[in-house]
Amino acid sequence: MKEVIRFFDCFAGIGGFYYGVQQIKSNKYEFRHVAYCEIDKSAQKFYDVACSSEGTQKIQDVKDIKTKKNPNGIMVSDFDILFAGFPCQSFSNVGYRKGFDDPRGQLFFYILDMLDYYKPKYFVLENVQKIHTIQNGSLLDEMKKALCEIGNGYILHTWNLLASDYGLPQKRNRIFFCGIRKDLTEPKGISEPPVVDLKTAKYPTTWHLLEKGAVDPKHYIPQGSRRTILTKPSNWEGDVNIDNAIARPLTATMAKWHRANQDNYFSEAYIAGTDPYVRPSVNLDTEPIRRITPLEGFRLQGFPDKYAEIAKNLKLAYSTQYKLIGNALPVNLAQAVIEHFLNSYL
Ligand SMILES: C[S@@+](CC[C@H](N)C(=O)[O-])C[C@H]1O[C@@H](n2cnc3c(N)ncnc32)[C@H](O)[C@@H]1O
The missing domain is CATH 3.40.50.150 (Vaccinia Virus protein VP39)
Incomplete structure (x- = not known):
């Protein structure tokens, strides 16, 4: 028993x-x-x-x-x-x-x-x-x-x-x-x-879990905010790297368009690329770049895809979904x- x-x-x-x-x-x-x-x-x-x-x-x-x-x-x-x-x-x-x-x-x-x-x-x-x-x-x-x-x-x-x-x-x-x-x-x-060993995991890198098809245009960095998000202020530590194979820690406030050195952004070139460990050379002024979607957020925390469906059916705002995902325990x-x-x- x-x-x-x-x-x-x-x-x-x-x-x-x-x-x-x-x-x-x-x-x-x-x-x-x-x-x-x-x-x-x-x-x-x-x-x-x-x-x-x-x-x-x-x-x-x-x-x-x-x-x-x-x-x-x-x-x-x-x-x-x-x-x-x-x-x-x-x-x-x-x-x-x-x-x-x-x-x-x-x-x-x-x-x-x-x-x-x-x-x-x-x-x-x-x-x-x-x-x-x-x-x-x-x-x-x-x-x-x-x-x-x-x-x-x-x-x-x-x-x-x-x-x-x-x-x-x-x-x-x-x-x-x-x-x-x-x-x-x-x-x-x-x-x-x-x-x-991460290589043996379901999603060894972010690239493996990024949605390859079209996503809601709301997830793309708004044109007017690109410079603020993607430029590193001279007095800041850290880097502005996007296209990270291993994501930075998700935050509960990721709906707020943090600067790139605090959050996770991915270029279309990376998403469509074939080597998850290579960051493509990206024009930060013109290349379409987006945040993670709620589905990707659930995946990054180890939840099943049906969780994104549940959130959608409950009509939870993106900001609410990101808060719940960012607060979660992997x-x-x-x-x-x-x-x-x-x-x-x-
Ligand atoms: C760090 S999160 C825990 C997340 C959880 N382990 C998960 O996997 O999603 C802390 C949670 O405590 C809840 N909380 C805060 N104050 C509370 C209270 N007074 N009573 C019950 N829950 C509370 C918050 O709403 C939040 O969801």
Whole structure:
């Protein structure tokens, strides 16, 4: 009999964790989706179609969940593993260092409160890697300490991973915190999930996933903005390279026509070319150049093509789609981390 692992997908977005676990095939365990929490209405609409199964509990605001500090809140259905890609804004301005008595303002505290109250067997949390650099790394140390000590204590593994090491042509770094309740096992050292050779992946480069046919003209850089987008200001670091075989990290604001050194643009010459690793010589004044389409965005994050159909059927604006895609957790990372972590213990 397989062990059933009931999961609560918190800060669910469009379901990077959800779709990641659907890809895991194990003869020891299987997943059951019991609850999800997401505050954004567009993400909810999307998730309800793409991910929610019948009987899945839906909670809108994590602040409404029952915990010791919120005894009248909504009780989450029993779950064994908590998934949470908590919003990174939590760390940008509020004084985490004030400690756990800090007025509620940071969503990481809600994760701690849930672990303290529900004491799930496992958790997998995800965030931007820049946490490393905040307060010279002391914030990360405090977070790890808190996660080890919360409830009856957890054994913690922390990994910094790059999406392009796990089968997606995108330089997206994420930090993962994987915990197993201390009373369930003995601590052991676990290496990072084994890397995947990108050449063997479904899409080894961006070129492999770019739509080759006509796309909505709205995706082409507007004539009047070309110079701003494609010229490097003299005081800026970095490059303006377009036609990157491995994409820059997708952002939630990619609808805003960022400068080329912050975003992903592709020329028709590259898209129509035959060598994904060669950047054609492109006239930046005249060559048609475009941003990625939502379908390409979903692919770059490891989602199936049907997700683009779902977004289209829901009539989500491009800006909304890009926000949801840019905030998402790459599916391949979710899958690799959860599978490796659980297989190390089960
Ligand atoms: C970094 S994104 C996580 C994305 C998700 N892992 C995915 O694959 O799409 C954080 C999510 O938390 C949601 N969120 C922010 N504040 C929230 C709150 N108070 N309660 C529930 N969800 C919240 C945001 O709307 C956003 O979708």
